[in-house]
Amino acid sequence: MLFSTPDPEIINDDRSIDFYVTNASICDSSGALLFYTNGYCVANANNDTMLGGSKINPDSSFFQDANNQGALILPIPQQQKKYIIIHSLSTLYPTAYAYHQIYNCLFTVVDMNLDQGLGMVIEANQSFLKDTLCFGKLTACKHANGRDWWILIPKWNSSAYFMFLLTPEGMELRGKQQLGSKPISGAGQAVFSPDGTKYVRYNSVGTEIGGFLDIFDFDRCTGQLSNPVNLHLTSQVGMPGVAISPNSRYLYVANGLWLHQYDLAATNVAASKVLIGTYDGFKSPGPTYFFMLQLAPNGKLYMNSAGSVNTLHVIHSPDLPGNACRFEQHGVQLPARNDWSMPNFPNFRLGPLDGSPCDTLGLDNLPVAHFRWEFWDTLSPLRVFFTNLSIYEPQNWQWDFGDSAESIEKDPEHVYQSPGVYTVCLRVQNDYGADTICYDVVVGITSDLEVTRTPLEVSTVPNPFRSVLNFSVPVASWARVDAVLYDLAGNLVATKAWRGAHSDWDLQGLPNSVYLYELIAEDGRRTAGQVVKW
Numbered sequence: 001m002l003f004s005t006p007d008p009e010i011i012n013d014d015r016s017i018d019f020y021v022t023n024a025s026i027c028d029s030s031g032a033l034l035f036y037t038n039g040y041c042v043a044n045a046n047n048d049t050m051l052g053g054s055k056i057n058p059d060s061s062f063f064q065d066a067n068n069q070g071a072l073i074l075p076i077p078q079q080q081k082k083y084i085i086i087h088s089l090s091t092l093y094p095t096a097y098a099y100h101q102i103y104n105c106l107f108t109v110v111d112m113n114l115d116q117g118l119g120m121v122i123e124a125n126q127s128f129l130k131d132t133l134c135f136g137k138l139t140a141c142k143h144a145n146g147r148d149w150w151i152l153i154p155k156w157n158s159s160a161y162f163m164f165l166l167t168p169e170g171m172e173l174r175g176k177q178q179l180g181s182k183p184i185s186g187a188g189q190a191v192f193s194p195d196g197t198k199y200v201r202y203n204s205v206g207t208e209i210g211g212f213l214d215i216f217d218f219d220r221c222t223g224q225l226s227n228p229v230n231l232h233l234t235s236q237v238g239m240p241g242v243a244i245s246p247n248s249r250y251l252y253v254a255n256g257l258w259l260h261q262y263d264l265a266a267t268n269v270a271a272s273k274v275l276i277g278t279y280d281g282f283k284s285p286g287p288t289y290f291f292m293l294q295l296a297p298n299g300k301l302y303m304n305s306a307g308s309v310n311t312l313h314v315i316h317s318p319d320l321p322g323n324a325c326r327f328e329q330h331g332v333q334l335p336a337r338n339d340w341s342m343p344n345f346p347n348f349r350l351g352p353l354d355g356s357p358c359d360t361l362g363l364d365n366l367p368v369a370h371f372r373w374e375f376w377d378t379l380s381p382l383r384v385f386f387t388n389l390s391i392y393e394p395q396n397w398q399w400d401f402g403d404s405a406e407s408i409e410k411d412p413e414h415v416y417q418s419p420g421v422y423t424v425c426l427r428v429q430n431d432y433g434a435d436t437i438c439y440d441v442v443v444g445i446t447s448d449l450e451v452t453r454t455p456l457e458v459s460t461v462p463n464p465f466r467s468v469l470n471f472s473v474p475v476a477s478w479a480r481v482d483a484v485l486y487d488l489a490g491n492l493v494a495t496k497a498w499r500g501a502h503s504d505w506d507l508q509g510l511p512n513s514v515y516l517y518e519l520i521a522e523d524g525r526r527t528a529g530q531v532v533k534w
Contacts, residue, residue, distance in 0.1 A: 052121030067136035146352030180228030183212030204240035243293035333502030394428035419444030
């Protein structure tokens with residue numbers, strides 16, 4: 001998924017590489033892919049095995065791609081185009097709750113200056129921590145100096161954590177801390193809040209024992225955890241995932257069949273629990289259970305499934321409480337199946353903690369403006385909801401909606417008086433600088449409006465088809481598409497609506513014949529065609 005424009009673009013490249021749970025990748029500042037790993041090897045941007053990257057995690061006794069957050073890629077500070085891959089080494093060792101154990105955490109170094117910019121592994125499988133460690137859950141947070149990285153690695157069946165700091169000199173162990181109640185380790189996910197003030201780890205052991213949700217305050221200067229909140233979840237527990245909203249207030253916890261929200265600002269975090277969604281039974285082609293979550297650059301949370309499916313769930317407005325967060329099950333159609341895999345990213349857009357004792361490098365939070373827009377009110381097509389996506393601590397927002405109206409709200413909504421194409425600009429500012437970005441926003445376009453538009457193109461695969469017909473149309477992931485199907489006599493035989501560019505339409509119950517379809521996109525574009533069922 002590419003997030004360089006307000007509407008994410010999904011690109012599918014075929015390559016003979018297996019991805020299971022372990023998944024880490026990294027791009028440059030423009031969003032161009034650099035390299036990635038599945039826990040077994042390192043691949044470059046050409047989807048070929050990187051020089052020197054044919055084997056990481058050298059232990060064949062167990063699967064090396066089965067750890068949630070089993071790998072993490074970070075830029076090495078002040079070493080141009082050099083990156084470090086931190087990865088867990090799995091060893092076969094059956095226990096009461098698992099079939100393998102993590103005894104060793106390794107790092108591998110990639111130099112992107114080599115092999116004509118495709119990169120080369122220059123150090124592989126260097127051990128930096130030997131202990132009995134928790135499954136995966138490798139995550140990182142930018143140090144308050146805005147340059148270095150904190151990496152927290154939890155110990156197995158323990159409330160202890162190893163604190164490492166990645167500096168220009170390499171990985172440094174800065175201490176081991178133990179606090180809070182002792183959990184039982186299991187599959188799960190760990191995450192820092194986008195502002196770096198919270199750390200959350202979730203272990204799900206099973207329906208009989210339950211899950212262990214641990215929430216801490218985090219100090220970006222010292223790397224220390226504090227104020228533990230330890231929750232033992234004994235009901236509605238399943239396949240685990242956690243993520244925190246862009247405003248760092250709301251925690252989302254996935255459990256296979258359920259998705260809950262917690263308010264991290266509440267006095268009683270446990271009592272703030274709200275059920276956001278229950279699995280609706282949809283299959284694509286397997287069950288689309290709730291699993292791991294990841295915050296994307298567009299401010300939305302995406303969630304994969306524990307199985308081989310071709311959809312993602314999405315939380316469109318995670319900064320809002322309760323059902324206002326707009327959770328949409330199977331809201332993103334993927335061009336290929338995804339099998340349990342979710343890429344593991346830290347927040348690369350976190351700057352220095354200005355004014356803190358460790359803000360010592362002279363780096364400043366220079367704001368960068370960005371936003372997205374959506375049309376959620378189908379009864380009011382001229383109402384537009386704008387979401388600020390600006391980074392590096394802006395303190396003021398100035399919106400120009402292109403129709404002489406303005407706003408200083410962070411996330412405003414605006415009602416236009418008439419359809420049209422409006423140039424909307426956002427200017428953000430703080431004590432260190434300002435930035436402006438503008439987009440053309442199409443509002444309320446209808447079929448009879450005299451505005452030149454690109455026709456709605458459609459791909460129907462396969463055609464002829466036997467049971468399932470796949471439609472692909474060039475619309476945004478949030479845009480609604482309505483489809484109707486007629487027989488040759490003009491009788492309506494089926495209807496379907498979805499959001500996003502792709503949809504599988506199961507028409508197995510229809511007799512073999514020739515049918516006519518019509519698609520209507522949310523922006524008013526239409527197309528029609530013919531399909532054959534045989």
